[in-house]
Amino acid sequence: GIQVEQSPPDLILQEGANSTLRCNFSDSVNNLQWFHQNPWGQLINLFYIPSGTKQNGRLSATTVATERYSLLYISSSQTTDSGVYFCAVPNQAGTALIFGKGTTLSVSS
């Protein structure tokens, strides 16, 4: 099955710093999602990005489907950005999401 790897596993930043999170996947996929898991456990949708680049405020994401990776950029990080970031891709049938192990981001003031 498809393997999803995220790096780095942990990231510690000072408020105001920029960061790049990476997601590699082992096979071609039709789409990719980025999520932020809040302290209460809910997965918040950040991007649905099969290919190309999307931006939403201080966050942006780029997926290069031909090279099987996606990047999530966080600029001017804030303490509220802390949490776990997951990327997920669909399985072969498209009926399940395969998640990476996540990147835990800690932003301190």
Next chain:
Amino acid sequence: KAGVTQTPRYLIKTRGQQVTLSCSPISGHRSVSWYQQTPGQGLQFLFEYFSETQRNKGNFPGRFSGRQFSNSRSEMNVSTLELGDSALYLCASSPQGEDTEAFFGQGTRLTVV
């Protein structure tokens, strides 16, 4: 538009008991899928339902089952609970399931004692 609603939010059960979790998808979404999240195994797919039919099942024992109703609401059931079933159970809904954006509920945190 209301989001995905999961009930209950928290649950404590004793080993050997059974439990039923509920998920109401976003209005108009016909696909509901379930995931288990544990510190050791991460997020793992349990099963997916579309129009009351289970289309896909993850690698979990038969104690884990689910169903979907005609209004797209879904339930999952775990029988003969084990300590290792303690986890956050997340439900996701999407319009069609295949290659469409999934939206998650707040989860049900199950503790088995």
